[in-house]
Amino acid sequence: MSETDPLLELNPTPGTVVKLVKKLVDEPWPRSDEERENLFAHLGFISGSRYELENEESPHQMNELDIGVGGQALGSWDTYNCEFLGVTIHLYSTQESGAPAVQSGINELSIQLTELFGKPEHPWENEETPPCIWEANGRTITTHLFNRRDSTVMLSVEDTALAAVAEADAISG
Template identity: 70%
Template sequence: MPETSSLSELNPVPGTVLELVRKLVDEPWPRCDEERENLFARLGFKSGDRAELENDESPHQITELDMGLDGQPLSTWDTYNGQFLGVTVHLYSTQESCDPATQSGFSELRMRLTELFGIPEHPWDGTKVLPCIWNSNGWTITMHLFDRRDSSVMLSVNDTSVAAIAEADAISR
């Protein structure tokens, strides 16, 4: 399938996703629930139900999120120890492995995010397609392509300092 054909199948289109990420990282990071609610209102995000976690003691809390994107991709926002951690969206999901449209979406988003935020970091070795990480304005943007069994692009925008605390806590356990 030609690249342009694959890109025309994507819903939401990469430009819409990129614009949403750009708006998100241009905003100051919310430090309390009221600021998060105000941010979500400005961006047109709507919270849904909280996820049931296996461990009630978990410092993570995950909540469904409607980001207002076409195609209604699975999206969530989460907290760590009560602090707003970030948002995650799963784009271009199919039950096919190595789906050309999903791969095109990943490539297009990677190219456009690189134009905006510079060359990404690739911190892990040994994967077919390395995750990409960009940092901007105290936010960490992480994008993964999953396509071995199913195909999906996972894009997260997280508070860099809260994410570092969560990672340090996970390592110390």
């Protein structure tokens, strides 16, 4: 009995996801709602409802996002102080802990993102698969594997400067 290649199980493929990341990095970053809507239309993204948060007065707001590639990709887009912060996608989610396909997915994403954006930073090394962070064109690209109870790959592309402001505000507040 032969085992199937876990990469064949991934939908969307890592290559498809990396192409979207590259477009988010290469395109001008939206500075208004109209520019964000135009970018989303160009990328084939469909914005959904705003998530209800515990604190509706929070400067950080999240909205549902369909990235238009089918498969197992749960997306959201975020604002901070009403400015477009970025896009987050949860990929290859399963209720299985340590799923081989999910591990293959993050490995392949990391390989392809490294080919495009160079060697990533690892903010901490105390995990089996530590987060990877790439900086490119004023954007921060982050991948993180969550693998203890369920398995999923979180990938985000954020405006680096605005993310730094949000993080500083969270620390001081």
